Structure formats: C-alpha cells, structure tokens
Amino acid sequence: xxxxxLVFDLPHRPAMGADDFFVxxxxxxxxxxxxxxxxxxxxxxxxxxxxxxxxxxxxxxWRLRTGAQSIxxxxxxAADIAGLSLSNGLIxxxxxxxxxxxxxxxxxxxxxxxxxxxxxxxxxxxxxxxAVQLPDLISRLRTMPVITIGxxxxxxxxxxxxxxxxDRQLNVEPQVLKFLVRRIRRSMxxxxxxxxxxxREALSSGRKITRNLASKILEKxxxx
Numbered sequence: 001x002x003x004x005x006l007v008f009d010l011p012h013r014p015a016m017g018a019d020d021f022f023v024x025x026x027x028x029x030x031x032x033x034x035x036x037x038x039x040x041x042x043x044x045x046x047x048x049x050x051x052x053x054x055x056x057x058x059x060x061x062w063r064l065r066t067g068a069q070s071i072x073x074x075x076x077x078a079a080d081i082a083g084l085s086l087s088n089g090l091i092x093x094x095x096x097x098x099x100x101x102x103x104x105x106x107x108x109x110x111x112x113x114x115x116x117x118x119x120x121x122x123x124x125x126x127x128x129x130x131a132v133q134l135p136d137l138i139s140r141l142r143t144m145p146v147i148t149i150g151x152x153x154x155x156x157x158x159x160x161x162x163x164x165x166x167d168r169q170l171n172v173e174p175q176v177l178k179f180l181v182r183r184i185r186r187s188m189x190x191x192x193x194x195x196x197x198x199x200r201e202a203l204s205s206g207r208k209i210t211r212n213l214a215s216k217i218l219e220k221x222x223x224x
Contacts, residue, residue: 022163024156025150025153026053026150026151027049027054027150029148029149030058030147031058033045033047033058034062034065037062037065037066038118040118042144042145043112043113043117044112044119044121045118045144046120046121046122046123046144046145046147047123047146048122048125048126048146048148048149049124049148049150050124051124051187051189052187052189053149053187053188054149054188055122059091062091062120068088068089068090068091069084069085069089069091070093071084071091071092073095073098073105074098074099074100076101076108077104078101078104078107080104081107081108086111086117087117088117089117089118089120090108090112090118090119090120091119092108092119092120092121092122093121093122094122094124095121095122096123096127096129096130097123097124102132102133102137103137105137106134106136106137109140121144126146126148127144127146151186151187152186152187152188154181157180157184157191158177158181160188161177161181161184161191161194162177164191164192164195165177168195168199170195170209173210175211176209179211179214180214180218183218184218185221194221197217197221198213198214198217201213201217
C-alpha cells in the first residue's frame, strides 16, 4: 500500500483532451497565464520550457477554451493568413525547434496588434537564444512577455511517478518512490522512462520493485 502517497498529492487540471496535468511551483505561473485569459495585459504571450514540461497540454487547454487555431509554424507562409480564423486567437508551438518564415511570423505578430486577437507561442528556450535574422522580429520577440516552466520539483516528480505506476497497476513502496525522486533526472520524460524500465525488468525477472532494483535501473539509464 502507498500509505504516504499524500506527500505527492498535488492539484491537477481536468484532462481536457490530454493527460492529467499536475500543478506545482515549477509550472504554476504558466497555469495562471492560461487561467487569466482573456484578461491578458499583452495580447501575445509565450510559454517556454523543456520538452515534456506541459507546454502543449496548456496550449491545448487554451485552444479548447478559446477556439484558437493552432498552425504549423514550420510550414506557415504569409499567403496562408487569408485562410485563418483570427478572431479566436492563434497558437504557434515549438517555434525554436523549427525553421520558420520570419517575415510571415512577424506579419502575424503585427496583425495581432492591429486586429486585437491573442496569440500563444511556445518554445524550449527564450527568443534571445534563437537563430533569428530579421531585426524587426528579433526586437519584437525579445520584448514579448515570457513565462517559464522550470525543471520539475520533488512534489511534481513524485506525483507523476506515482501516476505512471498506478496506470500500470504497479504497487510501489513509498521509500522506493522517494528514492527515485531524489535520484532521477529532473524531467517528465525521465519519469516515464524509469517506470517503463522498472516494469519491464520486474516482469522479466519476477522480482518486486525494490530500492535495489530501482538503483540498478537508474544506473543503467544514466549510462545511456
């Protein structure tokens, strides 16, 4: 029995088309941004954070709430603007992970101001680190409000680990969870990876998931 699971008992959002989303200190500012729409001080907002940190989930929550249109930033061209429904807002995801037409994106940002519609952008890093060449776009991006999703804290890692174990109907002792939280890589992807490996190893060996087994799997993953 996981008698100490309340240690990781975090508030979480309704699924709204995606997995449960746990709210912790590392992501509460981004959650607050989504919750406070339409009372945004700036019509264009950006959320930045590492892969798997929940940017896409929050963008999807905002899309379902507003009716905003999500567009492929890598394929988008200025000629496509005529076919967009701008009144409900636009979402541009993973801008720094794709090559995009800088003039077209700059045009969209200008349109947001002119026609007073909201835009939500997501990225893995702040615009100052992007390889953007268009001076006007550089200036616009660097003055844009940016909300950061930080590395997950212990409470969030514990809650997500517990959910992954529960999804697989695996009972894990609280001391094993705490051991994993202290030693796992600080990312959401790592929580899924370690649970998958522990489940596989436990099934193949017929062993219970113990601290020793967790230590073995973490050592294996850290070498890869």
